[in-house]
Amino acid sequence: MEYKTEIKVRYNETDKMGVVYHGNYFAWFDIGRTGFLGSIGLPYWELEDEGIFLPVIEANCKYKKPAKYGDEVIIIAKLTKLKGVRIQFDYELYRKSDNTLLAEGYTCHAVVDKNLKPMNFKRKYNEIWNLLKEHVGK
Numbered sequence: 001m002e003y004k005t006e007i008k009v010r011y012n013e014t015d016k017m018g019v020v021y022h023g024n025y026f027a028w029f030d031i032g033r034t035g036f037l038g039s040i041g042l043p044y045w046e047l048e049d050e051g052i053f054l055p056v057i058e059a060n061c062k063y064k065k066p067a068k069y070g071d072e073v074i075i076i077a078k079l080t081k082l083k084g085v086r087i088q089f090d091y092e093l094y095r096k097s098d099n100t101l102l103a104e105g106y107t108c109h110a111v112v113d114k115n116l117k118p119m120n121f122k123r124k125y126n127e128i129w130n131l132l133k134e135h136v137g138k
Contacts, residue, residue, distance in 0.1 A: 001135045002078045003036035006096065009071045020067040025103050026059060029091045032077030033107065036089065040135050042128065052125060054087060054109040055116070061105035065095070072096035078137045085111045085118040087132070 013024045034044050047054070067073055074094040081088035087109045093102045111121040122129045 001040075001137055002076050003032060003039050005031060005035045005075050007031065007073050007075065009067055009069050009073060011069055014069045018069040020069075022061070022063065025061050025063070025093065025105070026107075028073065028075050028093060029059075029061075029077070029089070029105060029107055032075040032091050033089045035075075036077040036079060036135075040131060042131065047128075050125065050128070051113055052119075052121070052128070053112050053114065053116070055112060056107050057086075057110045058108040059105070061103055063103050064101050067093070067095065067102050073102065079132065079135050080106070080137055081108075082129075082132050082136050085121060087111060 007028065009020055013020050015021055037044060037047070044054075072095070074096050076092040076094070078090045079087070080090045088106055089109075090104070090106045092104045094100060095102055111119060113119050
């Protein structure tokens with residue numbers, strides 16, 4: 001399963017050349033990830049209310065082509081790994097006008113409690129675990 005959403009590049013996301021600053025791609029990954037979770041009935045705020053937190057422990061982005069001011073960007077997010085106390089999402093970003101791949105990457109998250117201690121997610125929140133497991137792509 002994948003989640004798709006679109007954004008339009010804003011002026012404040014770019015440099016003087018009109019090219020998107022590299023750090024903004026990670027903010028777009030966040031938009032995709034939170035959208036994905038919400039689309040399967042697990043909005044971030046509900047996870048946090050349950051005591052489940054997902055801090056990023058690893059992130060990567062490969063920049064293929066620059067996104068520019070005014071571009072419409074399609075964000076595709078997929079849940080690709082769910083194992084133990086780790087969960088991983090993969091992302092692809094495309095320019096809508098010509099379907100050019102702009103960037104691809106991933107974020108890996110630990111599953112922790114409010115004290116940032118890893119938890120046995122599968123045992124403690126089996127229903128949520130099973131819902132996520134149903135949506136893990138390959």
